[in-house]
Every structure is written in C-alpha cells, then in structure tokens.
Amino acid sequence: MVQVPLTNGAANGTNGVHKVEKRGTSRPANGNSLNQRLNPYAPRASDFLSNISNFNIIESTLREGEQFANAFFDTKTKIAIAKALDAFGVEYIELTSPAASEQSRADCEAICKLGLKAKILTHIRCHMDDARIAVETGVDGVDVVIGTSSFLREFSHGKDMTYITKTAIEVIEFVKSKGIEVRFSSEDSFRSDLVDLLSIYQTVDKIGVNRVGIADTVGCANPRQVYDLVRTLRGVVNCDIEIHLHNDTGMAIANAYTALEAGATHIDTSVLGIGERVGITPLGGLVACLYAANPEYVKSKYNLAMLREIENLVAEAVEVNVPFMNPITGYCAFTHKAGIHAKAILNNPSTYEILKPEDFGLTRYVSIGHRLTGWNAVKSRVEQLGLKLTDDEVKDATAKIKELADVRTQSMDDVDSLLRVYHSGIQSGELAVGQKEALDRLLKKHRHSSLSQDETETPTPVAAAA
Ligand SMILES: CC(=O)SCCNC(=O)CCNC(=O)[C@H](O)C(C)(C)COP(=O)(O)OP(=O)(O)OC[C@H]1O[C@@H](n2cnc3c(N)ncnc32)[C@H](O)[C@@H]1OP(=O)(O)O
Numbered sequence: 001m002v003q004v005p006l007t008n009g010a011a012n013g014t015n016g017v018h019k020v021e022k023r024g025t026s027r028p029a030n031g032n033s034l035n036q037r038l039n040p041y042a043p044r045a046s047d048f049l050s051n052i053s054n055f056n057i058i059e060s061t062l063r064e065g066e067q068f069a070n071a072f073f074d075t076k077t078k079i080a081i082a083k084a085l086d087a088f089g090v091e092y093i094e095l096t097s098p099a100a101s102e103q104s105r106a107d108c109e110a111i112c113k114l115g116l117k118a119k120i121l122t123h124i125r126c127h128m129d130d131a132r133i134a135v136e137t138g139v140d141g142v143d144v145v146i147g148t149s150s151f152l153r154e155f156s157h158g159k160d161m162t163y164i165t166k167t168a169i170e171v172i173e174f175v176k177s178k179g180i181e182v183r184f185s186s187e188d189s190f191r192s193d194l195v196d197l198l199s200i201y202q203t204v205d206k207i208g209v210n211r212v213g214i215a216d217t218v219g220c221a222n223p224r225q226v227y228d229l230v231r232t233l234r235g236v237v238n239c240d241i242e243i244h245l246h247n248d249t250g251m252a253i254a255n256a257y258t259a260l261e262a263g264a265t266h267i268d269t270s271v272l273g274i275g276e277r278v279g280i281t282p283l284g285g286l287v288a289c290l291y292a293a294n295p296e297y298v299k300s301k302y303n304l305a306m307l308r309e310i311e312n313l314v315a316e317a318v319e320v321n322v323p324f325m326n327p328i329t330g331y332c333a334f335t336h337k338a339g340i341h342a343k344a345i346l347n348n349p350s351t352y353e354i355l356k357p358e359d360f361g362l363t364r365y366v367s368i369g370h371r372l373t374g375w376n377a378v379k380s381r382v383e384q385l386g387l388k389l390t391d392d393e394v395k396d397a398t399a400k401i402k403e404l405a406d407v408r409t410q411s412m413d414d415v416d417s418l419l420r421v422y423h424s425g426i427q428s429g430e431l432a433v434g435q436k437e438a439l440d441r442l443l444k445k446h447r448h449s450s451l452s453q454d455e456t457e458t459p460t461p462v463a464a465a466a
C-alpha cells in the first residue's frame with residue numbers, strides 16, 4: 001500500500017526516572033471545551049457521577065496477563081514490563097499471587113524492590129494462608145477475591161455467603177493491620193445475587209476496605225448492566241470501586257467506560273488485553289477511549305508515546321502480533337485511504353481523526369496508490385515531490401493511477417515514477433492533458449530504460465580479497 005507520511009512523529013523520551021512518591025490518586029482535570037467542539041457528544045463536567053476524568057488504572061498484565069494461554073514471563077521480562085508500565089504512568093501494577101509458586105513469590109519481592117512510582121499489588125484468594133504470604137512480599141496492597149455466584153460457590157470453592165463474609169473480614173483486617181491497602185472483590189459479580197453482593201460490599205466497606213471490586217469474570221455483562229450495578233454500588237459504599245471486565249463478547253472497553261460514568265474509580269487493564277481466554281480491557285484501547293473523552297487529562301497522566309513500545313514488548317514476550325485493528329497502534333490506525341477522506345484529512349486532520357497520532361508519537365499516512373484515490377491526495381504527493389503541475393494535470397495523472405490500480409495496487413515507487421514521468425513529459429512538451437497514448441508511450445520508455453539500467457548494473461563484490 002502506498003503510504004504518504006504527512007506529519008513527523010514526535011516521539012517523546014520515556015520518563016525512566018523512578019521517584020519514591022507513589023501514584024494512586026489522580027486529580028480531576030476539566031477543560032475539555034476543545035474536545036466538546038471536536039465531539040459535541042463528548043462527556044460533560046455536569047455529569048456529577050462520572051469519573052471519566054478522574055480514574056486510576058490497575059495494570060494487570062503481570063497477573064491477569066500471566067493467565068493468557070501463551071504467557072510465560074521470566075523474571076527479567078516481568079521487570080522490563082513493570083518498568084515500562086511505570087514509565088508509562090499507570091497508577092497500580094498487579095502481580096500474580098505469591099502463593100502460586102516459589103518463583104512467583106520471588107518475582108513479586110523483586111518488583112517491590114524496584115522502587116517504582118506505581119503502587120504494587122498482589123492478587124490472592126480470600127484465604128489467610130495466601131494473605132500471610134502476600135503481606136511479607138513488600139507490596140503496597142493486596143487484592144483479595146472470592147467467587148460469589150452460585151456457579152462458583154457450588155463448583156469452585158464450595159463456600160456459602162456466611163463463610164465468605166467471615167473469611168473476608170478476617171483477611172481484610174489482617175492485611176489492614178500490616179498498614180497496606182486492601183481490596184475485596186467478588187468474582188463473577190454479574191451472575192451473583194444482588195442482595196448478597198451489596199450486603200458483603202457494605203460489610204467490608206464498614207471495616208475500612210480501601211476498594212471493592214466488581215468482576216465480569218465470564219464477560220457476560222453489557223454496558224447497561226455495568227452502569228446499573230456500579231451506580232447501585234456507588235450509593236451503598238463510601239470506598240473506591242474497581243472493575244475487572246473480561247472481553248468474551250467484545251464489551252470490555254465499552255463496559256469500562258460505562259463503569260467510570262457510573263462512578264467506578266479504578267479500571268483493570270492488561271497490555272493488548274491479554275488474560276484468561278480472550279482476556280480483559282486492553283490498556284491501549286481504554287486509553288484511546290478515554291483520550292477521546294478528555295485528551296488533556298489523559299495526556300497529563302500518561303506517557304502516551306510509550307504505548308507502542310509497551311505493546312511490542314508484551315507482544316514479543318507472548319509471541320503474538322499487535323492486531324491490525326488495534327486502537328492507536330494497529331498498523332493502519334492512522335492510515336487514510338478513500339479520496340473523500342484524504343482530501344478532508346489534508347485540509348484538517350480532525351475531520352476523520354478523533355485521536356491525534358502525534359500525541360502517541362506516531363505518524364499519519366494517506367494512501368494514494370489505489371483505485372479509491374482522488375486528485376487532492378495525488379496533488380499533495382506532487383507537492384511533496386516538488387513537482388509543478390496544474391490541477392487539470394494532476395487530475396489527468398490521477399486518472400492514470402486509477403487505471404493502473406484497477407489492475408493492481410500501485411506502490412509508492414510506482415506512483416512517484418508515474419508522477420515524475422508525467423511532469424517531465426509536460427515540461428518537455430511531449431505530453432499535454434488528455435493525451436493518453438503519449439503518456440503510455442512515455443511510461444513504457446521509462447520502464448524500458450529502468451530495466452536496462454538494472455541489467456547493466458555492476459554486481460557488488462561479495463567479499464574483498466585479503
Ligand atoms: C478469576 C481469576 O482469574 S481468579 C485468579 C486466578 N489465579 C490463580 O489461580 C493463581 C494461580 N493459581 C495457582 O497457582 C493455584 O491454583 C493455587 C496456588 C492458588 C492453588 O493451588 P491448589 O492448592 O493446588 O488448588 P487448585 O488450584 O487445584 O484449586 C483451587 C483451590 O482454591 C480454592 N479457591 C478457589 N477460589 C478461591 C477463592 N477465591 N478464595 C479462597 N479459596 C478459593 C478452591 O476451593 C480450591 O481449594 P481446595 O484445594 O480445597 O480444592
């Protein structure tokens with residue numbers, strides 16, 4: 001595909017300096033008036049419940065992400081991912097339970113010792129044995145989870161709500177006694193009884209849990225259900241509300257956004273969304289969605305130019321490619337193709353872009369070597385090449401590009417050669433607008449001379465004699 005770079009990427013340097021002061025609370029940033037102009041339906045400050053401009057990310061690549069089928073992170077890779085996420089600016093990094101294995105425990109301790117600005121959490125079952133191990137690792141907080149749906153109560157741990165509540169209180173009070181954060185989450189919340197849920201959340205809120213978590217463990221929830229549950233919970237507890245959303249039906253980003261609108265304060269993500277089955281809310285997709293709502297706030301919190309590097313790091317570690325349709329970093333995320341789009345983009349990129357590539361250290365492209373191209377896009381390339389053609393001449397050359405592209409997509413070199421031949425034909429007087437045969441003759445001559453040049457090229461010596 002011919003891709004004409006229209007702007008240069010403004011790759012920001014990464015903020016590799018680790019300060020001791022921990023993240024974890026974010027200040028609301030208003031000021032989305034520009035965004036309101038770009039998108040009249042953008043969220044408004046008057047929505048008093050909404051945390052679209054006041055949220056924290058709990059980045060779980062090193063916990064949920066380790067549950068992805070392909071994932072095996074050795075210590076070095078875990079440290080590289082943790083450092084990259086910290087430099088990006090996530091508020092929390094969640095790690096696999098130290099009860100999982102001896103190496104998991106050692107890695108958890110090693111990451112705690114890095115002195116990152118992000119708060120380090122580990123994720124455990126609602127059990128005193130796990131809690132005792134977790135608090136010895138040096139983490140800033142412990143995320144406690146237990147299934148509350150009838151499925152999990154019957155087929156996973158086999159405990160009733162009375163037992164769950166009693167154990168939750170014991171674990172929470174123990175973790176709190178160590179002076180670190182504690183969160184309590186109900187696994188499979190959306191298939192749990194609402195009265196059970198609200199009752200246990202209220203109990204743990206009263207004993208001073210820092211956050212309660214809602215989990216769409218099987219990815220069954222839709223945005224309206226998410227809104228209703230978070231909104232209801234917001235009216236019942238005073239503590240922060242975290243949400244963890246699986247992507248089995250493709251709803252994870254929309255559900256995360258809706259949860260913030262309903263008053264959730266913390267969103268779980270993983271890089272590229274990796275996790276159990278198809279994973280959870282992806283970091284990049286969530287950032288894209290929240291940037292579209294309030295770019296200044298998102299830019300103030302995160303080093304957006306690092307996103308591509310982090311995704312590549314994780315993609316390589318788990319041996320997958322970054323998907324072509326990935327928000328922000330998909331290979332064609334900022335490529336514009338159809339002539340109608342290209343013209344408008346060239347006049348003002350906001351016509352067809354809600355995300356600015358330069359804010360992510362990326363570059364915009366207009367693709368022109370295809371049959372959907374238009375003369376405005378071709379004119380832009382003519383100007384980039386420093387050629388002088390009238391509008392009628394550009395339109396004439398565009399017609400030839402389309403004719404050729406009806407047979408096969410033209411490379412950048414193909415298009416550039418055609419434009420150069422066209423231009424020199426006009427300059428020399430061998431060509432005028434509409435003279436199709438003359439243009440074909442010139443193109444044929446050019447092809448012939450490039451071929452014979454190739455044939456007469458001296459081969460490069462493979463190795464010099466000693
Ligand atoms: C939805 C989620 O993703 S939750 C997070 C999932 N994360 C993990 O599973 C971490 C990795 N897991 C592991 O390394 C292991 O499963 C361990 C160390 C946690 C437990 O291993 P094992 O003792 O061999 O038990 P196993 O994995 O077979 O079964 C889980 C046990 O925990 C119990 N359990 C399951 N969930 C919970 C919970 N949330 N709280 C308390 N106990 C639980 C089960 O009843 C079962 O107990 P049992 O030994 O009495 O049968």
Ligand SMILES: O=C(O)CCC(=O)C(=O)O
Nearest residue numbers: 145185187213215217244
């Ligand atoms: O701890 C949580 O909130 C979520 C646990 C989990 O991974 C899930 O329920 O899918």
Ligand SMILES: [Zn+2]
Nearest residue numbers: 064217244276
């Ligand atoms: Zn999960």
